[in-house]
Amino acid sequence: MGSGSRAASCLCCPFKCLACGLFSCLCSILVSLLVTAGVLALILYFVFRPQMIAATVDSASLAQFALGTPASPALLQYNLTLAMTVRNPNKRVGLYYDGVEALALFDGQRFGFAPLDPFFQGHQASTEVKPAFGGQQVLEGDVTQANLRSQLAGGAVEVEVKLNARLRVKVWAFKVPGPRARISCPLSLPAPGAAAGAPAFKPTECKVWF
Structure with missing residues (x-):
């Protein structure tokens, strides 16, 4: 029932499904970038170990x-x-x-x-x-x-x-x-x-x- 409803919704409004897919993809990319940046910052910290002047x-x-x-x-x-x-x-x-x-x-x-x-x-x-x-x-x-x-x-x-x-x-x-x-x-x-x-x-x- 649920699957049929989603399919019918996509048939009625394909642009809505496209927008949802793009939003989901952008969220995944953003999360991946944040995780990568965090890991890189942590690696740089342990490599350089900045100290207070x-x-x-x-x-x-x-x-x-x-x-x-x-x-x-x-x-x-x-x-x-x-x-x-x-x-x-x-x-x-x-x-x-x-x-x-x-x-x-x-x-x-x-x-x-x-x-x-x-x-x-x-x-x-x-x-x-x-x-x-x-x-x-x-x-x-x-x-x-x-x-x-x-x-x-x-x-x-x-x-x-x-x-x-x-x-x-x-x-x-x-x-x-x-x-x-x-x-x-x-x-x-x-x-x-x-x-x-x-x-x-x-x-x-x-x-x-x-």
């Missing part, structure tokens, strides 16, 4: 970090330099860093910005970058300003330096777009003019995420 701030110095002028009590005048090492631990993957930018923040507020040159890292290579921040910026908020004055009086200033870049991945001769790398480095720096014996800067590991 790493970064360390090796040295940093605050030549100037003063808050307030007679005309603008909230104006921060700053001069911050640092040397950072970025490492690519991967044995089979090269990395291009594009649109590289460094940011300097105090208490969550950005006070400095420094664009950096793009660079390439081969397998298990390290690159030194040296962001430099200098100028002046209004520091918003009475609490933030009071926090800075307290830190300056204590001889150490807590700042955060961030490094952002768009990655491209090189595998053999192929280059494919990668994720956006975000590096965050919380630093404790001797305040300018700190008394002798104040804690010196210590190399600091950074946090990395995509």
Whole structure:
């Protein structure tokens, strides 16, 4: 009964049967492609075993970090330099860093910005970058300003330096777009003019995420 009904339906509307067959075929092809892509991605993962990049701030110095002028009590005048090492631990993957930018923040507020040159890292290579921040910026908020004055009086200033870049991945001769790398480095720096014996800067590991 059922078979006869389907046959009669196909005789009455052959285009309907053709559409159903095409839809079923496309579904099968799509499922096969997804399974193949998943297996290929798994194989590539085990072959290349991609690892997270790493970064360390090796040295940093605050030549100037003063808050307030007679005309603008909230104006921060700053001069911050640092040397950072970025490492690519991967044995089979090269990395291009594009649109590289460094940011300097105090208490969550950005006070400095420094664009950096793009660079390439081969397998298990390290690159030194040296962001430099200098100028002046209004520091918003009475609490933030009071926090800075307290830190300056204590001889150490807590700042955060961030490094952002768009990655491209090189595998053999192929280059494919990668994720956006975000590096965050919380630093404790001797305040300018700190008394002798104040804690010196210590190399600091950074946090990395995509």
